[in-house]
Amino acid sequence: MENYKAQKIERKWQMYWRDHNVFKVADRPEKPFFNLTMFPYPSGKLHIGNSMNYTIGDAITRYKMMNGYDVLSPMGWDAFGLPAENAAIKAGAHPKVWNAKSIENMREQMRRAGWGYDWDREVSTAHPGYYKWTQWIFLQLYNKGLAYKKAAPVNWCPSCATVLANEQVISGTCERCHAEVDKKNLAQWFFRITDYADRLLDDLKLLDKWPEKVKKMQENWIGRSEGAVIDFKIESTGDIISCYTTRPDTTWGVTFFVFAAEHPLVEKLVKGKPHEKEVMDFVKRVKRQSIIDRTDETREKEGMFLHDYIINPVNGEKAELWVANYVLMEFGTGAVMAVPSDDQRDFLFAKKQDLPIIPVVNPPDRKTPITAEEMEEAWCKPGVMINSGPFDGKHTPECIPEVIEWMERQGFAKFEVNYKLRDWGISRQRYWGVPIPIIYCDKCGEVPVPEDQLPVELPMDVEFTGKGENPLAGSESFVNTDCPKCGAAAKRETDTMDTFVDSSWYFFRYLCPRMEGGAWDIEQANRWHPVHQYTGGVEHAIMHLMYSRFFMKAFHDLGLTKHVEPFGALFTQGMVNKVAYKCRVHGYMLDNADGGDDGKCRKCGQKLGVKSEKMSKSKFNTVAPDEIFEKFGADTMRFYMMSDSPPDKGLDWVEEGVHGAARFLNRLWDTVAAYAEQLADAPTSMGEVPPDPEKVAALRRKTHQTIKKVTYDFEHNFQFNTAIAAVRELINHMRKAADPDLPLPAEMAEPVREAVESVVVLLYPFVPHICEELWEKLGKKPPLVNVPWPKYDEKIAAADEVEIVVQVNGKLRARIQMPAGSDKDAMIAAAKADAKVVGYIEGKNIVKEIAVPDKLVNLVVK
């Protein structure tokens, strides 16, 4: 018998799949199934996260094909972005060249992993044939008023020299380089995603096949709140200033009023006043504070009195006007009515600045009204309104609608819904991205590039200096152009788009990747969408998925698709972790396998901390798929990743586990090959051992139970670890029932054949190479994707005899064998008759008899 040679058979089948176009899918499918995995950034090397993603995706592709679906399984490249440009700066190569090479490498790695794709549909977002349509989409949004330019304070990463979206700022630092992010005022392009806030929120209800977790994250990010906008009058100037509040019921408790440092009225109010310098110095200081400082909640709240007052519209009371560092310009109106009795931030500020506190909500269990002196913190829970004029005695927050109505009648407030979601800033001051198709003309102003002039291509005559300036701005041939309207000399926009724009519509382009007359064919989109299964990392739960949903809805409104949601079902895989070794003083280091000693720091000798953490180069705990392919083969990597833990949770990468996977595949090989030989000998004699009907039935039962289990796991959240465990059980059972190295007894030949074939078919989605090879050894015709997924027979799978547990007062006292499906009376009677049970119930009163069919009997006695 030949040994299992992974690399040899893997290459053989990879060539087979390619040469036979196994994963090519028809444009007009009978049973369409769009199986999408998140396309990678072509960094040049697959990382383990990709491998996890695509191994899950490939298992689904093959499973669905075996179930008769026309599976669309495409692959492409999210090819624009910073790393290519940075690499270009470093290596002196053009990003285009660097990119092409990276893609080639990764395509080869994907082949070696054995993932099945329809390569005729490959797309790259950096290809002019693709980004032409990204620009076209920009123009459609622009014409609809959904793309606009405005000067806005933006997150500026000084190290990357570019603008970052809010979502790319991780607690005040750049998500890429971790430098502290500054605020900068720049003219920027935005997409009006906020117009869709309510629909993005409401339609989450349609996504019943999305993880609750992801929907919740999106809900939080959209951050819908209801409240009122209330107008206050400034005493000195008579200016009306509005503020948004979710608690208009507490307006009687307003004791001061606070502006954000960026609020334009601040400067106006102090202009020429004695305290002008003091206040403006404070404003400047706050503005200069980094985002890190400003968003650190534990930091002291500071502020300055503006020596001016506000008139509270509900009762005409005066309240001091302040500017403070804890109010954000970005939310609401940048001005806050402060109710220290009901808001902990206002409370702390009032205490610090010695401002008055008026309780307006009385804790419900109190008989007498609470006083300001009694309060140790703000009361923001439900209660009874006090000191609130006409609303005294009412319960809040229930009466908020009534309060708003009352205010609206008086004309100084109105109901309003607010969102945390901001418009999507897409401008990037970088070369390696999609040029924004806008031209600036002195006479005509901002002019969109006519559609027939697309694409606006990236110029090649650029210099990569690594300095802050966008290289595009330095390209004469690019910048200088003619105005499409009047023909006069004009200049091009030099900002490029955020790469999330590229990836927000790629699932359309896969449908018609080479189409020239349009971005996609609407009929095809209506047919293949929404994506039947989308699989990717949970790190894209907010940005990518939100932007794609927004695009889908905008496309719908533009008549470009009939659908409103892009992804019907979503599966998010967990992170891949591995132990990392960390010294408290000297940081992460290689583990002790590499020259270290007994887990001690090589620099200081202190004991290293050992903890499983997300794989990262900086932690020295990465694993390269390539190395696994070389050492063990792709099937081993695939098997290990799928067999160890449920894929939606994380995976702890353990070297021994990989060995275990390799061992299993060897055993699978030996076992199936041995059975193949025995089966080929087609035994006819009964042998010396007499036939054993129960043994035959038991093996068949196990086979059908296993098919049922694996099918169930595919249909329920992809619990591949338990599916694989079930197959292992079947193999163990079969080996015990019929020694693979001995001639098969005649009566076992068919049951064994059924079991062996099932094993190979059931494992195929996970380890396709070895299974194709074994399938051939069994005398069958490849490829396995054409073999129908096995059906199980419920009758064969059902046990005819079951073990019933007998409890007395909840304690296990006996086990009895009974025919499956016995009725409750029979079970109870049998339980009472059991000799062991009798000892426990004799002479006692049976209070209650519980029977669970085929499971247990519980007798409650006194």
Added chain:
RNA sequence: GCCGGUGUGGCCCAAUUGGUAGAGGCGUCGAGUUUAAGCCUCGAGAGCUGGGGGUUCGAAUCCCUCCACCGGUACCA
């Protein structure tokens, strides 16, 4: 802080949703095979299910509370 999630043999994890705590794997130990080790085959042990309280005939599962870790988010008025 707030919103999610997780906590089960030494380790990764099952338990078809309230019914025997243990499927599968890793590691360990033992036996067989081997000149020996490894590989391979067969077998074994190991637990108050994070702590406490409650509901129930019965709780890993449901409820309350606390703790630990992971993820998201964060002065959003």
